[in-house]
Amino acid sequence: MSDSSTSNPDLAHRVLGGDKRAEAELVTRFQKGVRQILMRITGNLSLAEELCQETFIITLRRLRSVPLEDPSKLPAFIAQTARNLAIAEKRKERRRRTDTDGEGIELIADATATHDRWADVSAAASAVRTILQELPSERDRSVLIRHYLHDEDRALICRDLGINEAAFNVVLFRARKRFLEKLARRGIRRADLFSLILV
Numbered sequence: 279m280s281d282s283s284t285s286n287p288d289l290a291h292r293v294l295g296g297d298k299r300a301e302a303e304l305v306t307r308f309q310k311g312v313r314q315i316l317m318r319i320t321g322n323l324s325l326a327e328e329l330c331q332e333t334f335i336i337t338l339r340r341l342r343s344v345p346l347e348d349p350s351k352l353p354a355f356i357a358q359t360a361r362n363l364a365i366a367e368k369r370k371e372r373r374r375r376t377d378t379d380g381e382g383i384e385l386i387a388d389a390t391a392t393h394d395r396w397a398d399v400s401a402a403a404s405a406v407r408t409i410l411q412e413l414p415s416e417r418d419r420s421v422l423i424r425h426y427l428h429d430e431d432r433a434l435i436c437r438d439l440g441i442n443e444a445a446f447n448v449v450l451f452r453a454r455k456r457f458l459e460k461l462a463r464r465g466i467r468r469a470d471l472f473s474l475i476l477v
Contacts, residue, residue: 287349293341304341305334308353312360319364329367333360344407347419358428365429409460418453425450 284292284303292300312333316326337356346355413419417439424430436446 286352290349290352315360329363421453
């Protein structure tokens with residue numbers, strides 16, 4: 279059993295510090311809730327178990343390298359990671375069902391490319407998050423992360439920021455422009471990172 283007296287921010291900080299016991303505690307604390315989220319979305323126990331494991335792999339890799347902007351939101355971060363994985367899996371399943379001609383080839387190619395793709399995405403994600411943290415505007419960071427990384431509903435973001443959708447589009451455009459300028463100054467092409475993580 280996990281030590282419930284350990285706060286979520288403390289748990290996140292311990293994982294960042296390389297505490298393996300904290301990693302095990304994090305999985306124990308959140309795996310039931312993550313499994314429920316995934317079951318609700320997928321309706322498939324086997325798939326939910328698989329995505330549950332992947333959720334914690336991604337979560338721990340992130341927490342080991344980059345601290346959360348707000349460690350108190352650790353449960354929300356884990357839940358959103360699980361939802362994103364489940365939604366991506368459902369989209370992939372829909373593509374498989376509609377592409378009957380190339381289905382076999384697509385599945386084989388997908389399986390053989392998994393490890394290389396994950397390495398590319400992990401490196402890209404790390405670079406993108408570093409650049410995001412360097413943006414001087416908290417609103418820029420928030421809009422880009424919530425809209426692109428967390429795939430949150432526009433209406434919800436607008437409500438939290440107290441703006442309408444037209445204003446949101448302007449804010450998003452300017453934040454994305456500043457982000458891409460930082461990428462360019464580092465000599466990083468948009469295709470290298472932006473298409474993997476934010477598009």
